[in-house]
Amino acid sequence: MKRSSALLATATLASACGLAHAQADFYRRAIPPNVSEGGTVGAAVLVGSKYQGSDESRVRVLPSIDYQWSNGFFAGALNGVGYNASTQPDRAYGVRVTADFGRKERRSVALRGLGDIDARPELGAFFNVSPASGITLSSSLRYGSGNDRKGLVVDLGAGWSTPLSPSVRVGSTLATSWVNSDYMQDYFGIGADQALRSGYAQFAPSSGFRDVRLGASMVYRILPAWSVAGSVTYTELLGDARRSPIVRQKGSTSAVLALGYSF
Template sequence: MTSTIRNKTLPISFALLACLGLAATAQAQSFDAYRNYGAKVNEDGGTLGLAALSVSKYRGAQDGKLWVVPILDYRWANGFFAGVRNGLGYDFSRSEETQYGLRLTADLGRKESDDNHLRGMGDIKIRPEIGGFYNLALSPSLQLTSSLRYGAGEQQKGLLLDLGVSYHMALTRQWVLGMGAGLSVANSDYMQEFFGVSTAQSLTSAYAATQAKGGVRDVRANVLLNYYLSPTSGISFGLSAGQLMGDAKNSPLTQKSSTMSGLLAYSQQF
């Protein structure tokens, strides 16, 4: 029984661990990595569930808010996938050890009404992102992830490189501990859109004009405890800590450079 549960629920471990990536941001979707949720290579399958996230109102905000978001991801045997955490795309690899491909995701932008400290900054609209990904499993429990995304911001020139590592281990037949870490590197167009202040914005806000250069946007670490109700379903409890870096940390919009977020989620394979 122990072997059966561990073998069938390893995809859920990575799936629920990925949910915690959502809690590290003020957005309901970060798309920081592609992960195969529930489906084995050359088989159809997906994951369905619901997650409650305690997050910051925006990156750098002092105050937080509660998000309740759906979990829905599906992968077809031919390599195509679609979902709220992976976006739309194609995995060329056909391998359990590596995944590489192309995908379309979205940056959800930021609304001026999200927080009083954004007053006069204007909205950053939702924008489509194009990009690719490459993942490498060093062992059944240890995985490296990377993702490149382009198109964020009002000028649609924002570029992000996301790098991460995740690890999980079975504590008992039903309890699995997951851990992860990651960082995001942004170009100057992205950093200026989200952390800089233009001359026009300085006239309508309380901030002086500020230039934000490209570099490491933030680093993240998380821990997740999964309890499996069956070989294909489970409940997840997690915490995530994040730290803004460089010009993101020093931005006049940043009230608090460090964050602590929480997650409660239910996930079911189908």
């Protein structure tokens, strides 16, 4: 299942990108643990919300390429650019640079008057461990999002996967994200100037858990190097994010269909 495991990582990336915030949350190996070097390339159709809390859908087609070197360095759309210091197949830890892609005011009528949130690089660290076969506990920290570059996101998650046959693998994930008040203000708050321009009441959210996410995926190996994957993720907003004036829908579903090649 080397190739399908690699594509599963690519499909998970696509699922993360398909969420409204469009960020790579966890570090995921682009290649199976028993392979020292290699990568994946592919494309995915993503269906998700226009922004976090939107009730409007957005469809995108995105390419993806990731590579991992035998010395621990990696680069690509899935994980950003960084270094995995672990040489053990059941754990990963290190540092990386990822991207917060921001949000454009023109994306939705509901965002008019709020202005753009610029794309920013995020500095971060990660730690993953697999306590048993098919189970992975993941964590990551990312800092630098938002117009003031002060947004902090801490992601915690658990994943499970198992093969149903030599060609089919299924999996599920449960994850949550804690964010600081700077991040919350940028993405869910309404400042004084924004209130005047948009007509929304001022809203100053506090730090806290932003959401909880539950996902399911399936990967089918078409050929030794080619796989197709599908995933569905349900996201429920929490805390002050849930109470924001711009939130039209507290729970949302995103879906992904991806085709990938392992090399």
